[in-house]
Amino acid sequence: MLLLGYQISTLYPELPVEKQTIINALNPHSYCVAKRDDLFRKALKQAEILIPDGFGIVLAAKMLCRERIVRIAGSDLHQHFLDDAQRRGLKIFYLGSNECTLKKITERISQEYPGVVVSTYSPPYKSEFSDEENMEMIRVINNFAPDILFVGMTAPKQEKWVHEHKAELNVKVICAIGAVFDFYAGTVHRPGIFWQRTGLEWLPRLICEPRRLWRRTLISMPLFLLDVLIEMLSRNANTASKGMQNFTSLN
DSSP states (O other), rough: EEETTOOOOOOOOOOOOOOOOEEEOOOOHHHHHHSSOOOHHHHHHHEEEEEEEEEHHHHIIIIIOOOOOOOOOHHHHHHHHHHHHHHTTTTEEEESSSSHHHHHHHHHHHHHHHTTTTEOOOOSSSOOOOOOHHHHHHHHHHHHOSEEEEEOTTTTTHHHHHHHHHOOOOOSSEEETTHHHHHHTSSOOOHHHHHHHHHHHHHHHHHHHHHHHHIIIIIIIHHHHHHHHHHHHHHHHHHHHHHHHHHHHHH
């Protein structure tokens, strides 16, 4: 489904895949950030799969495409792949976050998914990596040879890193899932099913982390909805114009 210039995938991806598959998520905040970040926009648009992560994307699909789609959050995608990895005995690598969080992820997987082989790496906490640091991350990942690579460095850093280094990574499935690392480790609590199903998951998260999330909620969401409204009005105007031209030609 084409939505505001982005090709959205409305189904969960299935394994195995024949070629390297990059999976990113589109939400109202990433949409707004990508408008002023060319590399991030390129990374999103060139991903093989772009999942609809956010109530705003679901709403936009209904308004612009008249389609009811189901939101696929990063946590849901992560769960989907863990279930599949358990059935297939796959290898999974987590790149990102800190050692404490990664240890908790590993411990939880060993209990819930004993058939899954896991390895992790915590990169330096900085805005940009040196060539040596990038080479080390790629080396560790390729030595482990995972079936699935989860990258959690927060957007847009994680998507841009994957886009710039995907050709060097010997991995078939690469997913940028950001905050999911903390959710799964339990270091950050994900809002419950009620909030997820009502499309209000952002509200308790904003209350808990106002300094980090206020911009995406109070600025990006209104700007995104404004673009949706402008696009809807433009389409209606074009439809009316074509109808008038057809009427004129008949007369």
